[in-house]
Amino acid sequence: MDSSDDDRPLVKRKPNGVSKSNNRITKAVDKAMDKVAPSNGEVEPGVSIRNGPVEEMEVDEAPNGKAITNGKRKSRSSITNGKSYKEATTSEEDDDIPLSKRQKISKEAKVLSGSDSEMSDEPLIHAKKPPKVTAAQIGESEDSDVPIGEKLQKKKQQIEKTAEKQAKAIRLEEKKAAPAKRKAKKVESESDDDDVPLSRKSKATPARKKATNGVKEEESDDDDVPLSRKAAPAKKIKAKAEPSTPAKKAKKGIKQEEQTEQDLEAEAEEDQYRWWEDPTKGDGTKKWTTLEHNGVTFPPEFTPLPNNAKMLYDGKPVFMHKDAEEVSTFYGSMLNSTHNVENPTFNQNFFTDFRAILDKTGHAKDRDGNKVKITSFEKCDFRPIFEHYEAERAAKKAIPAAEKKAIKAAKDAAEAPYMYCTWDGRKQKVGNFRVEPPGLFRGRGEHPKTGKVKQRVLPEQITINIGKEANVPPPPPGHKWKEIKHDQEGTWLAMWQENINNAYKYVMLAANSDIKGQSDYNKFEKARELKKHIDRIRKDYRRDLKSEVMADRQRATAIYLIDQFALRAGNEKDKDEADTVGCCSLKYEHVTLKPPNKVIFDFLGKDSIRFYDEVEVDPQVFKNLKIFKKAPKTEGDEIFDRLTTSRLNNHLTSYMKGLTAKVFRTYNASWTMSRLLKEMKPNPNINEKVAEYNAANRQVAILCNHKRTVAASHGAQIEKMQRQIDGHRYNQWRCKQQMLNLDPKLKKKKGAEYFELPEGITQEWIREYQASEIETLKVKITKKFEKENEIRKANGEKEMKAKELEERLETVDELEKKFKKENKTGKIEAEGKGPSIEKLEAAIVKLQQRIENDKIKVEDKDNNKEVALGTSKINYIDPRLTVVFSKKFNVPIERFFSKTLREKFDWAMKSVDEDWEF
Structure with missing residues (x-):
């Protein structure tokens, strides 16, 4: 140039x-x-x-x-108050349940209520301390001023250098092995040819042959063939020494009665289709030969509102066509979701669609039947609708457990036919067989269409995909399907187009099905x-x-x-x-x-x-x-x-x-995790191993930039955790006051400062904390009593009388009296059986351990507020790495995978041992 x-x-x-x-x-x-x-x-x-x-x-x-x-767009948090029809009818993992919902009554409550669990005869001061999670384990170092990403920079460089070395080693090894592979392939070809007639052998074998998917494969070494194509073909696993069926056992002289439960489980395992050992399955375009299913289920029809729950317009109730009234309930039922209802875009989109439906259905009417044209969003009052649905939600919560169980059983029975399909003769679980209910589109982030009305999906919009020989599932009475297809190249069972983004929605197999598993595997x-x-x-x-x-x-x-x-x-x-x-x-x-x-x-x-x-x-x-x-x-x-x-x-x-x-994201996450796990040393303490695994997961999430928006409840959760720490500090002070009660001379020995209230703990805070502990204990006792009565009722036994509950609640009254006395006198009497200075000092040490552990949890939770640990573990880290870690260090897989994930990654759990490497 x-x-x-x-x-x-x-x-x-x-x-x-x-x-x-x-x-x-x-x-x-x-x-x-x-x-x-x-x-x-x-x-x-x-x-x-x-x-x-x-x-x-x-x-x-x-x-x-x-x-x-770059500050044009602001970060926002996603809030979803209340569940959608789909969410409410599917099982959920408990990994992301807020701490506030999982928290149990602390053991300190037992101390305050007179329990001797913390003041047993065995001194606690000699008890082994629980493992302390180090800063390094959660991806930090002692230098808290240095950003964590900067700390991990050298680690990432080392991991990438290792990757480059291994890549060269793999190619060199495959190059050396190529001649042997070609020779073995030739021998195998000759041996397979032994039984072929001479007339058939004379024909030349073409150098290239057409693969099942229509792509020509060259006759060369397989250096560049993906690992999934190099794996051994599927093997049908059968027991060598023992016959597998009762009939065969009888022939061998084995009594059928001697067949144990373990034998049956072994047989089931033998007969299981191990598709991961046959990676060529599904490589072609034809995904199935036969397919049978029962279609989809639809959400319940809308129930009109009672007259006292109608929307108010300009302070007066209005009556609308049921389609328009249903749309008004979409907005009215979610007034507690302030993030949405205070969003101008959400409100504008909703009101535009709402008015369009009102225009289509003849507008609203007042009590006298006069037409009311709704033109102002500010004049709309949805509170009566919200209060109606709040009352319904409260009523559902109040239903006895036995009745809830019966309702769920009836619902499960009605949905049972739709939960499974028969795919190439194999029973497979269907994923989202429920059609999405109508509602308001929320989207994520700052979506421009948030608030628009998601219309009800009718059978006339749904296309069914099914085998030619199968019986087509009947649509709801009075309706018909849009179309019936026999698309053997598709893995969908039904589809429709939604009205918000004009996107197609598909009913697919469940995450733990063969097809979904093969997709993850590939x-x-x-x-x-x-x-x-x-x-x-x-x-x-x-x-x-x-x-x-x-x-x-x-x-x-x-x-x-x-x-x-x-x-x-x-x-x-x-x-x-x-x-x-x-x-x-x-x-x-x-x-x-x-x-x-x-x-x-x-x-x-x-x-x-x-x-x-x-x-x-x-x-x-x-x-x-x-x-x-x-x-x-x-x-x-x-x-x-x-x-x-x-x-x-x-x-x-x-x-x-x-x-x-997109393969780089999966590779970088999995490769990084494999290197971090490989560096770990054996440790008999399961809790420490879990902490190390979680720390590695966090490093992967940070290095691979897996982010999430800060949850709206994050601040409240941190505040609650901090309150728990303050509770431990307050109980330490109570223990010290009890020590003074036993030996007043300790004040001189240890100094007055040792017995002062901790910083930040005021008399006002103490009263609030005491009231909270009293209420928590009361709720716990009441719930336990009600649950026991429900069990008795379900078993046909006589229920306990209200007097029993009153007697149990006497513990709450005693705790309240004790607190009042302490606040009045300023003195705290020693509690428990045989209280002593040694036991109280041991309790203080134990509380200090809890404080330290809780502080680490708070710091870890705050550091993770924008890091999507679940995203890495579920979508980007090869699940076989987690399985290898579990087997290698003898840590139950349940510590890492929820029930849903164990089903999803069943193939990973059964396909590798502790020696497998990514």
């Missing part, structure tokens, strides 16, 4: 106003940028170093000299395959970071950001879709450059959740981003204007078949 290019503007303005970079980057521009951000010639892996608002920093300037700010196998190519990919994109070709340099920079910071690739959006962004679709205003090498990302990511991060990048990447943002580019212009997601993925497939940008 000649020097005349040096003075040309870096970008050209297309007629439609979209900026487009030049094809090449001149040496003059490159050198000029080096003076601003010199490159050291190395590319160090970057890590996130900060989350949150940026203050007092140097920022890019727009051509007009004004600073470009995803993680694809990530495993990447590990032997990662060094070449990184070497190439590091080289292309300095390419003179603009498209190549943009592509290399994008791959760097995707690999190092787990950015999603990003796809083009329609006009009416949320303005979500990924790496390839980053715009000028989404990236702020902070010299010498810090980059601030601020954009709406997946699900309209704000992605905000400040990261350190390689100086060459920093320089490239300055080039990509160079004038005349301005707000609205794309940074990677010579790159699209499809072009990026096409480039990646040149390294490995099926490789796309």
Whole structure:
């Protein structure tokens, strides 16, 4: 390129106003940028170093000299008060249940209520201390001022260097093994040919043959064949020594009565279809041969509101068509969800749709039948509707347990036919067989359509996919299905199009089904395959970071950001879709450059959740981003204007078949986790091993940038945990006062300061705490009494009388009297059987241990408020790694996977042993 290019503007303005970079980057521009951000010639892996608002920093300037700010979009928290029909009718995991709902009555309550559990005859001061979770275990170090991302930078660099070494070793090993594989393949082919007639053998075997999926396979070594294709074919497992059926056992002289429960379980295991040992299953386009199912279930019809629960307009009740009234209940039933009902966009979208339905159904009427045209949202009063549904919710909670059980049993019986289908002769569980109920669309993040009405789905909108020979499930009376299909290439059972985003909704098999399991398996196998190519990919994109070709340099920079910071690739959006962004679709205003090498990302990511991060990048990447943002580019212009997601993925497939940008997230999470787990040493203490695993999970989530919005209840949960810590401190003080009660001379020995109230604990706080403890104890006793009565009733036994409850509640009265006496006299008498100074000192030590552990939990919870640990564990970390850890260190898998996840990852639990490696 000649020097005349040096003075040309870096970008050209297309007629439609979209900026487009030049094809090449001149040496003059490159050198000029080096003076601003010199490159050291190395590319160090970057890590996130900060989350949150940026203050007092140097920022890019727009051509007009004004600073470009990234504070246009604010983070928001997602609140969902009340459950949807779908949520209310499906089982839930308890991993994310708030602490406030899981918390049990503390043992200190027993001390205060006169229990001797804390004051037993055995001194507690000699008890072994519970394992203390170190800062390192939760991803921290003693230096709390250093951001955690910065602390993990060296760890990430070491892990990536190990990955590069292993990739070279894998390819070298496969190269050495290739001749032996070809020889074995030839021998196997010859042995299979022994029984073929000579006339058949004479025909030449073609060099290439057509695969089942229509793709031609070359006859060569399998160096580049994915691991999933190299695995051994499926084997039908049968017992060698013992016959498997009662009939065969009888023939062998074994009595059928001797067949134990363990024998039956073993037989069931033998007969189980182990699809993961047959990775070729499902590789073709035809997914099933026979398919039978019973269709879908619909949400209940709307029940009109009673006259005293009608919406008020301008202070007067109005009567509407049932379709319009149903829409009014969508809004009225969720007035407690302040996050939504105080959102102007939500209200505007709802009222627009509400008015459209009113116009369609003839508007509202007053008590006299006169038409009332609703035109003002401010005049609408939905409180009567809210109060009606609140009363219904309270009534449901008050239903006795036995009756709730009966209602659930009836519901389960009605849904039973829809819960399973028969797929190629095998019974498979169906996932979301319930059609979504109508309601208000909420979306996530700052979705522009939040508040719009989700219309009721009718059978006429639903397409059924089923086998040709199967009986088509009948639609509800008076209705018909939209269409019946026999799509053997599809894994869906039913589908319809929703009205908000015009997206298609599918009824699929459950997460623990063979098809879903195969999908997960293939995803993680694809990530495993990447590990032997990662060094070449990184070497190439590091080289292309300095390419003179603009498209190549943009592509290399994008791959760097995707690999190092787990950015999603990003796809083009329609006009009416949320303005979500990924790496390839980053715009000028989404990236702020902070010299010498810090980059601030601020954009709406997946699900309209704000992605905000400040990261350190390689100086060459920093320089490239300055080039990509160079004038005349301005707000609205794309940074990677010579790159699209499809072009990026096409480039990646040149390294490995099926490789796309999203595979990097799975690979980086799984590979990082495998390295962290491999470094762990054997430890007999299960609690410590669980803590180490959780710490590794957290590091993966941070390194791979798996984020979530801060839960609306986070502050309340932290406050409750802090209150619990203060409760421990107060009970320590009570123990010290009891010591003075036993021996007043201790005040002189230990000093008056030792017996003073802890900092922050006031007399007002004490009274509030005491009242809370009294109420907690009262609720606990009452609930226990009611539960025992329900069990008695269910078993046909005589219920306990109210007098029994009164006698039990005497404990509460005693505790209340004790507190009143202590507050009045200022003295606390020693409690428990045989109280002594030693026991009280032991209780103080035990409470201190709880304080320390709870402080770590508070700190850990606060640090994790924006880290999505579940996202990493469920979607990106290969579940086989968790299984290996569980088996290797003898930790129950239940400590890591809930019941739902154990069903989902059943294939992982049964397919590997402790020696398996990612």
